[in-house]
Amino acid sequence: MAGQLSVDRASLLALANKARLITNPPGQIPPGALAGERTSKQQGRGLNFDSLRRYQPGDDVRLIDWLATARLRSPWIRLYNEERERPVFLLVDQRLDMFFATRVQTKSVAAANTAALLAWRSWHDGDRIGSLVFNDSDMTLQKCRPPRTTLNTILDTLVHYNQQLPEKYPTEPVAKVSLADALLRASSAIPNGAWVAVLSDFHDLDKQCDALLAGLRRRCEVSAFVVLDDLHRHLPTMGTVAATYQGHEAAFSLSSGIREEIEQSITARLARQQSRLTRLGIRVNHLVVTQDLIKQLQKGL
Template sequence: MALAPQARAIINPPGQIPPGALAGERVSRQQGRGLNFDSLRRYQPGDDVRLIDWQATARMRTPWIRLYNEEKERPVFLLVDQRLNMFFSTCGQTKSVAAASIAGLLAWRSLHDGDRLGGAVFGDRDYALRKCRSPTSTLPVFFDDLVRYNHRVADDYPHEKPGALSLAAILRHSLPLVPAGCWVALISDFHDLDNECDALLAALRRRGEVSAFVTLDDLHLRLPSHGRLAARYAGQETTFSLSPSLQNGVKQSVTARLAAQASRLTRLGVQVNQIVVGGDLLRQLQQGV
């Protein structure tokens, strides 16, 4: 509930027309001729013949065309990763908590804008899918999904092992529920981005705008040059000594991986927003969205 007023600070998501192009609190995506009938007028040379109203033309014995209002509704579909790999951070909040908070802000934004809202929240074993419906009806159940999966990933760690539900699988299950003209926000660390994901993201991109919110911890930028570092994952523990060369190697490796990931998504037409989970999420969303 505390995120509701903060969400008003997020403006002009991807795919929107520049401010001032349309009236209203938030400009919205133009969708072709629109679907809302407005009025009839006489046909003029150069008009699209597909707009001719044949009944009115037959009745008036001269060509008339149908005019439509511009469609201002833009469905929003949020995919939120709450798998075991998201339960990680070295300061502040975990990636799973940051992902849930980002989803909450974007969901409230859809309510403020009156956009239809749908989404998928997924863990290692299963997922919850919601069709795009009125935000007033979708928001409570979507938030319930977020809370349930977010608590479960914390409760399962460290006993649970990463499951078989891949990013490609959740994209495949979600694709039929994403309507044309939709804005899709995918919130994950994208650790298992693969060729199948590329094909599915390309299919989503053909239906509308797609944004990737890549959650990451910036430890690689904060590593000291000396000392000992302890790491634990899936029941395995290790410690090792840091050195300037190792510090630099870790920094270069992680930076290169994130850059390659961003380049791969960008080539698919996906807008990439890298979110540092220890930073101010709202400020990063304002800068990226």
Template sequence: MSSAVRIERETLIGLAADARAIFNPPGQIPPGALAGERVSRQQGRGMNFDSLRRYQLGDDVRLIDWQATARMRTPWIRLYNEEKERPIFILVDQRRDMFFSTRVQTKSVAAAKIAALLAWRSYHDGDRLGGLIFGDDAYSLHKCRSPAGTLPALLDDIVRFNHQVADNYPEESPHPLTLVSMLRHAITLIPAGSWVALIGDFHDLDNECDALLAALRRRGEVSAFVMLDDLHLRLPSQGKLSARYEGREADFSLSPYLQDGIKQNITARLSDQEKRLTRLGVRVNQIVVADDLLWQLQKGI
């Protein structure tokens, strides 16, 4: 089957070098902010409480522990350790609705590549890596662990689920998995302070998803990578348009009125989706599957 509708493991492995060109995920200190060869993964204050010691001349008074000072009747300060780690959790949708394309590659293939690029970036940075890959009737969950141990299994699952959606199309699962059910499974295993990357088309985003995403956002950074085909922006004003879905085909004539209606409808849906996610504090990256994926990550992440 064509690489446009089916990803191979060799392709995902080949993205390792490209991943080095991706900027740091949201919440990380930008390049150049600290001395050193690579960017530190500090978050917020970037510090964890370590111990107490007596105040010494020149110490920052903001570090004084007033409870200990009152108890000991002499100034004591709090000492901190640098927080050197930022867990990365990647959730990848490989359901039937992702098996769509008008050119270059399907949304499912593009999503697989985006996930691999982000996973490789995590590997290069030494961040703990976890993820959840799901199709219509099954999913695979990986806890946040060492990227060297997690990455091979994560890539294998991305390939496996990507092949399943291509092999099983257009068969419909009797009880398809939902985005909200996957978020429920994932949220308990995502450590506080994580960066969460959600990759899919978000076609079943609902109020329950909103609540779970808001809870995730209170615990860390969340980015949504919305996979889309830009056909609505490329429609001619007239002519014949053919469509195929679940083995059924249809032809219809385009008119300027119909073209404008399709464009406005899809543009409004994507805009509403973006506003909804943004209100929850989620950073939204709309990814056009036919365009250069690495460039879009560099521009928007």
């Protein structure tokens, strides 16, 4: 996963075994866990009917199956198994702002690779998975379905959107899709009790995003994967720095004072961003593109 400007299908398929190295997402029940080991986040009972047995003293009378009791002329109760499956939904940012890196891989590649790892993790766990991948002008939604029916489509969508970025970068088209737009589009397709992973640099996190994320958090578990390049940690001690963004260009001499000011500004912005998301009850994970994604996910999840 090093030295990448874009992903391809082969590289995402190659992540299948590596996904076994990361743990289940927050709230997920590990394969083989004992029933009742973790509280279900699903709305309602969260249980599946298993079988009937005769009523015994001390049983909860609310579990009595009255039809079976009337038919068999003695009290019988319904037994349930804990519902162990939990939907996973991936919201993946592939806008031009994500097509940036100083070393190793772009933020857009890191987001695509991370989404693929989480998708493969769902494949191994047998959990339903859905996604919304978006760029500056389009969005593609996949509703939560069994991974054997939707995983390939999700991987193909990640490749499609990611490979468009090198072509669009020189022309810098006007952004029409915001993070809020993507959250709004995805919200109605995300089932209650799902685990939602939002992979973005969150550069346009605003009040509308706050409201949409708060609504999601009331009925789902939400994790934010903030993808970032650690340029501010590796700025040169001196020299001239040139930058271009959305048609604007700038060049300036990098003194020790300006270097320190840039570092403090970026650090403060990330801290404000994390505080804002944490107040909404969202788990925040910082993914640095120059560091090993597997190790970062092992620590974050």
